[in-house]
Amino acid sequence: MDQARLKSLLEQVRDGAVNIDDAIGQMRHMPFEDLGFAKVDHHRAIRHGMPEVIFGKGKSPDHVLGIAVRVLENCPNLLATRAEPAAAELVKAKFPEAEYFPLSGVLRVWRDRAIRGKGAIAVVCAGTSDIPVAEEAHLTAEIMGNQVDVITDIGVAGIHRLMANRERPTQARVAVVCAGMEGALPSVVGGLVGCPVIAVPTSVGYGASFNGLAALLGMLNSCASNVTVVNIDNGFGGGYVASLINRL
Amino acid sequence: MDQARLKSLLEQVRDGAVNIDDAIGQMRHMPFEDLGFAKVDHHRAIRHGMPEVIFGKGKSPDHVLGIAVRVLENCPNLLATRAEPAAAELVKAKFPEAEYFPLSGVLRVWRDRAIRGKGAIAVVCAGTSDIPVAEEAHLTAEIMGNQVDVITDIGVAGIHRLMANRERPTQARVAVVCAGMEGALPSVVGGLVGCPVIAVPTSVGYGASFNGLAALLGMLNSCASNVTVVNIDNGFGGGYVASLINRL
Amino acid sequence: MDQARLKSLLEQVRDGAVNIDDAIGQMRHMPFEDLGFAKVDHHRAIRHGMPEVIFGKGKSPDHVLGIAVRVLENCPNLLATRAEPAAAELVKAKFPEAEYFPLSGVLRVWRDRAIRGKGAIAVVCAGTSDIPVAEEAHLTAEIMGNQVDVITDIGVAGIHRLMANRERPTQARVAVVCAGMEGALPSVVGGLVGCPVIAVPTSVGYGASFNGLAALLGMLNSCASNVTVVNIDNGFGGGYVASLINRL
Amino acid sequence: MDQARLKSLLEQVRDGAVNIDDAIGQMRHMPFEDLGFAKVDHHRAIRHGMPEVIFGKGKSPDHVLGIAVRVLENCPNLLATRAEPAAAELVKAKFPEAEYFPLSGVLRVWRDRAIRGKGAIAVVCAGTSDIPVAEEAHLTAEIMGNQVDVITDIGVAGIHRLMANRERPTQARVAVVCAGMEGALPSVVGGLVGCPVIAVPTSVGYGASFNGLAALLGMLNSCASNVTVVNIDNGFGGGYVASLINRL
Amino acid sequence: MDQARLKSLLEQVRDGAVNIDDAIGQMRHMPFEDLGFAKVDHHRAIRHGMPEVIFGKGKSPDHVLGIAVRVLENCPNLLATRAEPAAAELVKAKFPEAEYFPLSGVLRVWRDRAIRGKGAIAVVCAGTSDIPVAEEAHLTAEIMGNQVDVITDIGVAGIHRLMANRERPTQARVAVVCAGMEGALPSVVGGLVGCPVIAVPTSVGYGASFNGLAALLGMLNSCASNVTVVNIDNGFGGGYVASLINRL
Amino acid sequence: MDQARLKSLLEQVRDGAVNIDDAIGQMRHMPFEDLGFAKVDHHRAIRHGMPEVIFGKGKSPDHVLGIAVRVLENCPNLLATRAEPAAAELVKAKFPEAEYFPLSGVLRVWRDRAIRGKGAIAVVCAGTSDIPVAEEAHLTAEIMGNQVDVITDIGVAGIHRLMANRERPTQARVAVVCAGMEGALPSVVGGLVGCPVIAVPTSVGYGASFNGLAALLGMLNSCASNVTVVNIDNGFGGGYVASLINRL
């Protein structure tokens, strides 16, 4: 019926019975969505140089390849996270420039290497076991057009190493800090730098780490006010938000 | 700018440069929400005889009264849940027909008593301590236009009482079952009746009841397939959904 | 001894010493269950066109086939959930019309396709990973005699897609909404439609999703009053309760 | 050295150098346990017809066999719980009268079949999936010298079946009730019988059953006062305590 | 309709058309509960010398007095747990023989002091803070007709005191062991005695005791096989089940 | 003493007794921090227009006043969060320009109102009960030199209101979104806007909200990639990080 009402309104416009400003005023109160209007601009992400992202876990190699082909028709770059080796093989067979990073499971095609971020993003991690998560953050930030400074193996129990390297996170516009176990590193880094810190708890640990819960709670209770938190092992989320911030 | 584009389109319609069907076709792809269109029908609930509901907890008596006055201008009935006695006093001073039920904290003005439900709603509860939650469900269902059959003190450890009364829930079109402690009653009732059962866990209990968590988990794991669950102590939710179902 | 007391009463009836109304009055106080009376009507479900349901997980293929044979002797339809592929093979070998849906593990024989529901059931899910649970709900509702409208990949972070499709759940008499991760979709759908919404949390997610706990808690705390919740991944329960409601 | 000191004291007693009350006074301050005194009566269990119990999980077949040989030298009966099939094969090769129950993993040699319990023990379980735990309880109670009445598939959602069978648990001196999911059966049985009820939560269920936590919490909050609880899936514990009670 | 069918059957019995055994056979298949038959014997508890129990928490003094009056009309003894002092005052004003125990909140009238238990019940507690719970267990067991041996302040960190008193629990037929904090006492006592042990976790502790959760989990995981568990602070439950066992 | 050692070394350099490379070598092993070197720039925050922040909860009015006096000697602005009314009274008596916001407990002196942020910060909240947390975020962002656009009462169950207002968060450079109960709003807002979203879970809710845990878990599992999370009820943290981002 609203379809009818719209048609009638347009006829009145055509016939001069209603002037254009009044027509707009009347349309303002119509339930337009019900008419199938308001199509979304799905291409926003792509225009901003952010490739579409494939979450590879649990997808078959064929499925990953299929999406990759479709993405690369519209977008120069491709990012897949947590891809299985078999899926990576298949994609690399078709797109020889594809790179696969087995530690993190990141698979990417990185053709458009334009820098879009205004400064550097620091990606810091506590121990070698946290590297897979840090790598996911690193590669995400990189493909989104950022210079990334990766600083690894800077645990809080060896605070001297952090102090010796403290200039590096200080020079970044935003930092992503990955840590498992007690998850204390973001607080310490947050106190050293003035920029926003995205904390990524990792599931590294055992026993009372409860698969990353200890690190997650620690980060949410950080005494450094510039720390915000994403999900456990969500390196992609850390790199993504850092990239958004670095473009501002 | 889309404002401009819409105006231009309407001008073309007016001038005959675009016919109406084509105009509708073009509009289908415009981001109408951005223009402030698509106002919501906030009055849906009221038209259906469901009063606006005030969640009284933590609201000052003046605040409750203020909302009540506004609601009763548009709607014959008023329902406030978890209202403090002081708020109830204030509302009753202005609306003498208001009723207050101190066990549950329900405050209502029930002028429109039309029956809208097609059958009866059974509200069942396990022990006397569950009565406040059951009362909230009962009064919610009643003011929404339902016949309500309240069956109290039917615990699973005294299964004979339930068996002796089992005809009553069986005759309802939908049942709301409130229970604390182990929360087993919805499973037993669910097995006796064929109709949908809304289970309301209550925070009755101590120790390992963890304020209703035990009952909540029990109900979510019910072996009776016709059981769905709402939040702990959410008698209102139970009565509300039962009312929706009873109108179908 | 009660056996003796009953026999004696019947003898008095036979001999005219007690009239029939008095006999019924006396029987009202006898512990009949102890005599083995009161056999349950196990066929209620079948008469209502609901097939007996086999929970396939952990059952051997032979076991599943055995139950299937027995069910199909009494009932035209068969529904097995979470069946292993091997069990499905065995059943299909004997009942060629059996269908197997590997995503959800549903196995069914659907001979009686009579429509028993009064309207449509909408089955909505948030992401492609939620499809297995939605499929279980869909196929359950279908075999219980309902028209089902399946709407997939309608996540809350892409609210335009939901808005563009919002007419479809609105036209249903009851909706089943499946979502993992933050489990927000039932709240949004619940606000759009006026009908009852059965929310099914799924275990989709990682880290702080805690295997569906995050989605479950979100749904239990829904700010939409027409939402009730079933167990994590319980697509069957969602479809079953929706079917009961749709028959009312 | 204390051995020497004791010997010396006794020599002084023998020689009259120390009188007996002084000797007792001195002994009061000696570290007797270190001399190997006060040895525990490890044979108590055996004398009471309770075999030594092997917890088979995680033990190699050779290890299980080795313990079994040693136990059977001192005791006519053997009970191993959660034994792997390979361990069972090995024990049966050496002790042909050994029986293995693959559902529960119980392995037993049952030579001494004397009845030591004063009445029957009822072992009740809710669904077929709970049978492995019930079987562990059943076989434990049996080898400890009890008549056991096993009642299976008596779920609370089909309360008629329980009511029809309610004489059987009533005739027992003690009942073991195993249930997963919502764990409601012990409350219902507890209300029907007057005897002590040992509730055994099982890990049967999925999602919000949290591997038996829901059933455990439900049973701890039972509204039936005669219910006590053991660990999740601890059928052995249920059967063991029931046996102790049945001997009183 | 079943009413009609029963009437018709009885008429056939009266008229000799059906003989009595056949009538009983037919009745065995009739849904008797639907006729309102099968009234429960509510007086079982009272006949066994167990008074009706009032859970005093949250009940007004008037309410407690009202129930007490009614109970004492039918039963010589009265037990109220967790009664407020004001309620106790009111009951003592009317029943001068009533006793109130402020530590535990137990209020009782103990006229019938017949011994019904066959042996002694040991009530053991770990620290002085656990005494309120132990007292509830003690007084419950006493009013149910048992000799009770109360052993207090026997913590596991002072194991010598337990060893010095170990004969006392050994002489009981059943033991109730109350402990907060780490809840280890039931395991130690369970290893010393051969009888059933009812473990009562208490909420004594702070921090990571999580209001008794630590003690509860400890007891459920007891390495002593003769331990079963009731809810946190449920001294009444411990005393009640111990009494049931002691009558066997 | 190390101060002395350094002085002595420099004297030797001056006198030619030690050459420069050797001096550097010796300094490499000296504990420089202990000499007061490398002192932190504690005034960084103040220079950036961020006042020192007082966490008022649990501090006595005198204590709050004392800190306030000291802060205002060095800094034009003062921000205290969760201040008690009595502390606010005391501070306002001394600093008449101080403002107190009783809903959130924010107390501030806002003399330096320079704008330091490059764009607007949107502060969005779901329901009226979330306003105290949103107000804390709002006032924090404001005193740190930002234009703040506050959008309240935009719940996901009334998605039309959000859609109707969606331009406003879209125009911000960063958004702070506060929500209790199911905590779904940040996901929906995150999908509408392209900027970073700081999600603040609130403790609004009851039962299974577990004091904000449900909202917290929901936000950590957000399907919108631009969402990061701070602690429950941490409106200050949300406003602080948003301010940092808005200066970039």
Added chain:
Amino acid sequence: MDQARLKSLLEQVRDGAVNIDDAIGQMRHMPFEDLGFAKVDHHRAIRHGMPEVIFGKGKSPDHVLGIAVRVLENCPNLLATRAEPAAAELVKAKFPEAEYFPLSGVLRVWRDRAIRGKGAIAVVCAGTSDIPVAEEAHLTAEIMGNQVDVITDIGVAGIHRLMANRERPTQARVAVVCAGMEGALPSVVGGLVGCPVIAVPTSVGYGASFNGLAALLGMLNSCASNVTVVNIDNGFGGGYVASLINRL
């Protein structure tokens, strides 16, 4: 009776009726503890200069005074933790040298001030809110005869302050580190010092600190190997164990 049996055996030894080796053999099977043997040295603690400790929480002032009087008869020093002000008043009225520390609730009489520890104990805390717990540790260590170096307000987010003070914990033989919120300080201190670190989580924080759980989990997962943990807010335990270690 065993007393009699022992006496009789010794008489037989005296009389030569039993030789000494046989007597030893027979004694090996006697229940010696029951004779009152092997009495514990309850005075060990006192001899070591550790006063008996009163846990004041929940004890009435009279009760605290009564214990204090008894303790001070046998021991020069008195330590009560978590004492209420009223109890402190009462004790100070009788023992004027008693000191009360209202922040921590410690009440002590410190007459014997001998130093028993071999070095210093460092008590470090993160924020001013942690001072009550640190004070309890400090005063416990002091009264047990230790030099204590208290270092407060050394949070990980201001790592420079810690670095500037790092010599002080390094000079201690053992450190007690108290921290709430994310509980990261023990890891950082543990990395700086070589000595054992006792970590005391505090309940300081809100929201996802869950009353100290976040800090507790963080400390249990510390990446510094020299960290062990005590209960939340257990400053006494920290000071006590540190004192034991410092005497070694």
Added chain:
Amino acid sequence: MDQARLKSLLEQVRDGAVNIDDAIGQMRHMPFEDLGFAKVDHHRAIRHGMPEVIFGKGKSPDHVLGIAVRVLENCPNLLATRAEPAAAELVKAKFPEAEYFPLSGVLRVWRDRAIRGKGAIAVVCAGTSDIPVAEEAHLTAEIMGNQVDVITDIGVAGIHRLMANRERPTQARVAVVCAGMEGALPSVVGGLVGCPVIAVPTSVGYGASFNGLAALLGMLNSCASNVTVVNIDNGFGGGYVASLINRL
């Protein structure tokens, strides 16, 4: 470049261009750490006879071998925990004196067997299933230069065995106590000995042990004041801290 700046400053000192106090003043503002100053003494551990420790879990055999080679160049001893058998094979092929302990996964090269601890360390465990964790503690303490007394299978439910062996932990300077299930052993041992006790919860158990959580909570709530706790299954941590204490 700062290196250059420092050199230049020292040249000015040498040349008299800058006086010493001014030089110190300038140095106060230089970023000394960046020059490589204040380097940590990474060799502290090695000098103290503590080998560098490899956490073997999840490392490839090649990776473990690589680290082992590097460690053994600088240190006579090597300790790897949780090493896979394949890694052990590889290391043993190159270093024939390497020992591998498959129960615990400890791999060690133990060339320097000097005793550095002042007394014995007792390593106590409750059941045979706890031996892997106890072995890790034992071997860690041993390679760090301690005499270790291992006491196994001393569960609290068989308290006599503990009492019979109680002299052994009493003679140690520090005890490590490993226990799963209810985790009660540290409390009992703590009460028997006067020395510090390091409690190690193990993940031994099932059901409500929740992978060691029950034992962990029990130990944190120990009523013995000399108990501190490390992470679940962290035998290494227990042995490490005990070694630190034993050197004091």
